[in-house]
Every structure is written in C-alpha cells, then in structure tokens.
Amino acid sequence: MTLPETMNAVKITRPGGPEVLTLTQVEVPQPGAGEIVIRVAWAGVNRPDALQRAGAYAPPPDASPLPGLECSGEVVAVGEGARWAVGEHVCALLPGGGYAEYVKCPAAHALPVPEGMGLRAAACLPETFFTVWSNVFMRGGLKAGEVFLVHGGSSGIGTTAIQLAHAFGARVFTTAGSREKCEACLGLGAERAINYREEDFVEVLKAEGGANLVLDMVGGDYIPRNVAAMAMDGRMVHIAFLSGPKAELNFAQVMARRLTLTGSTLRPQSVAAKAAIAAELEEKVWPLLASGRVAPVMDQAFALADAAQAHARMESSQHIGKIVLEVAGG
Structure with missing residues (x-):
C-alpha cells in the first residue's frame, strides 16, 4: 500500500487548556525495523493526553509530539522483523501520535482486536x-x-x-x-x-x-x-x-x-517492558474480552477535529468510562 505524504492530525499549539488543540497537516510516519504503521480508525482519549497538553507531561525524546497513547485500526506498513501483516486489524499502545490519521509504533505493542469486538471498543483497551x-x-x-x-x-x-x-x-x-x-x-x-x-x-x-x-x-x-x-x-x-x-x-x-x-508510569518504560505486558495481556486477558466477561465501558465519541471538546468532557469528570476520537471510523 502506498501511503500519502501528509495527513490530518491534532497538535498542541502551546501549553494550555483544551482550546490549544488544533487540527493541522503533518507528514505521515514511516516504519523502522520492528515497527508498524496503523491507519487509525479510532483513538482513545486519556488523562496523560491532557497533562501533555497542559505542559506537565513531556513525551519521551524519541516519541511523536502529537498527543494520543492508544488507537485501533488497520496495519498499512510493516518494518523489517515486525510481527504483523498489512491488512490486519489491531489495537495498540502508542508512544504518542494517536490523534492522527496514521501512527507508527513498535509492533510488539500491538494486539489483535478481540474476537467479536468492533474497532471503536478496541481503541479503548491498550492504555487502560x-x-x-x-x-x-x-x-x-x-x-x-x-x-x-x-x-x-x-x-x-x-x-x-x-x-x-x-x-x-x-x-x-x-x-x-x-x-x-x-x-x-x-x-x-x-x-x-x-x-x-x-x-x-x-x-x-x-x-x-x-x-x-x-x-x-x-x-x-x-x-x-x-x-x-x-x-x-x-x-x-x-x-x-x-x-x-x-x-x-x-x-x-x-x-x-x-x-x-x-x-509506576507507563509511557517512559522500555519497548521490551511494554512488550512483556502486551504478551501477558494477550495470554491472560484477551480471552476474557473475546468471551465478553470483560468489556470496555464507553462514554462518548467525538470527531478528530473536536478533540478539544473530548478533552473538556474528560476534564469535567462527568464521564463514565472511555472517551474516543473517530478518525477513519469502522
């Protein structure tokens, strides 16, 4: 699959409230060895995103400066040695960059969408x-x-x-x-x-x-x-x-x-440490999700362009469960 050169993404224009989140155009990421690129269907919204937006939680030096720590979607590019194949549906823990049409991450931090679960619900899984x-x-x-x-x-x-x-x-x-x-x-x-x-x-x-x-x-x-x-x-x-x-x-x-x-904090941990967590989740928890014994609790969905509204909803503490951004949908 040939990837476009640019994509829509939400950037943090300056430290501040939800209003500093702005839709913009940035370059589409390319996978390195052991990495995949995902065409984002849905992106999860989490408290660390708001902390980053406020200037209180800087991303790791090698991470995307864009907010967004989890997503679901379709694998569209695969780096050397990566586990996944183009066309597979995954949900993934991200080092950053999830508020965008495409995102890259270590292949070992992606998990299959649980059997019987849609992409919207799957986007709520990784970070939590x-x-x-x-x-x-x-x-x-x-x-x-x-x-x-x-x-x-x-x-x-x-x-x-x-x-x-x-x-x-x-x-x-x-x-x-x-x-x-x-x-x-x-x-x-x-x-x-x-x-x-x-x-x-x-x-x-x-x-x-x-x-x-x-x-x-x-x-x-x-x-x-x-x-x-x-x-x-x-x-x-x-x-x-x-x-x-x-x-x-x-x-x-x-x-x-x-x-x-x-x-502990999750984001600064090594690729290997987060891969070990992913492996345990796939073995011990993913069967519970596939059987329906455990399921993400959904609150509300917003369009990617409305990320500021999603952050305001989260910071109001009126929500029950997860808030997501619709990117490609599905």
Whole structure:
C-alpha cells in the first residue's frame, strides 16, 4: 500500500487548556525495523493526553509530539522483523501520535482486536489495560480472595480495574462521586461502591479488615487515608496524582503494619517492558474480552477535529468510562 505524504492530525499549539488543540497537516510516519504503521480508525482519549497538553507531561525524546497513547485500526506498513501483516486489524499502545490519521509504533505493542469486538471498543483497551494489568497484577500482585480498593471507579482505569480484579477473584471496593457512578461500578463487579461525598472509605475498608491492595490515582490527602485503610502487609500502587504528589505521612504505620508503597508510569518504560505486558495481556486477558466477561465501558465519541471538546468532557469528570476520537471510523 502506498501511503500519502501528509495527513490530518491534532497538535498542541502551546501549553494550555483544551482550546490549544488544533487540527493541522503533518507528514505521515514511516516504519523502522520492528515497527508498524496503523491507519487509525479510532483513538482513545486519556488523562496523560491532557497533562501533555497542559505542559506537565513531556513525551519521551524519541516519541511523536502529537498527543494520543492508544488507537485501533488497520496495519498499512510493516518494518523489517515486525510481527504483523498489512491488512490486519489491531489495537495498540502508542508512544504518542494517536490523534492522527496514521501512527507508527513498535509492533510488539500491538494486539489483535478481540474476537467479536468492533474497532471503536478496541481503541479503548491498550492504555487502560496495560496500566491496570502492569500495576494491579504484575506490580501489585493482586490475588483471588484479596480485598482490592480502586479510587475513581467510573474512570477508564477504574472501570477496567474493577472488571479485571473481579474476574480474577478479588473482592472489589471502589470510590466514586455520584449515585449514578456508584451504580455503574456495582454493575461491573464491585462489591461496594463508596460515594466519597457521603461516606468515609477508610471506615468502610477498616470494617472489612483493610485493603490488601490499593490502586490510587488521586494522591494528596488520600495518601495517608489510603495507608489508614490498608490491611497488614498491604500494598499501595500509585499511578497518578490528581490532587498532587505530596502528603504528610507517619511512616511508623508503614513499619508497624509492614506496608509496601510503590508506583509506576507507563509511557517512559522500555519497548521490551511494554512488550512483556502486551504478551501477558494477550495470554491472560484477551480471552476474557473475546468471551465478553470483560468489556470496555464507553462514554462518548467525538470527531478528530473536536478533540478539544473530548478533552473538556474528560476534564469535567462527568464521564463514565472511555472517551474516543473517530478518525477513519469502522
């Protein structure tokens, strides 16, 4: 297939709010060894995109400066040694560049579209499933029967974490900010959805003996509260800090209850590290998606040219599940 020389893409014109996202024309990427180029059907919208737009999350030096960390679409060009063939449909974790008609990525970071799933839903998988699997199961070591607490249960990360933890036998507790969001979380497999405007999650978890694992994306004053809500030998994994990365914490509690505090970011990890996550997902999680036991929760779709509206929707925190951009559709 002969690729065009230029394509439509959304660029960040300057650090700022959603209004700085502008549709423009840029060169179409070409694959290197071990890489593929995807004709983008749908692109996922994620919190790190908004952080990059605001100037708070710079892309790695070798990544596209365009926003967009996941997509679905058709493979249209294959570099030497890449796994895929032209014409195959994939979804992929991207180093950047997803808000565009074409994007390149390491072939090892692409996964087949799960059987029976459309391209729109498949675009919602990579960023959240890579993040949840690597932090909850690989780093956090969640096991069947353990008590798992995830904050922001109605977010893309939250809806994914609830379903996967439930599917693998954990007892799932979550927080959300409205009755509607709590009901959505219960429908996904949460045993208890705590409206943080009305209840104290610390007291709820203490009554259950504490959380064995906490997945936190809030930070700030939630950090010491999470510690108070943890069980003996509990673990806490941080993946974001919506309320800031700093807190005052009495580490005597950490010592006395043998707690483990850790965290990670996905984007800066090596190609090999992300390939290892992809391999585990394909083996252990993709069958759950194909069977329908687990499915992405969809919120709203926007045209590529309306990326600013998509960001405004995400930052309003009114959404439940994933927001996507329609590029080629399908």
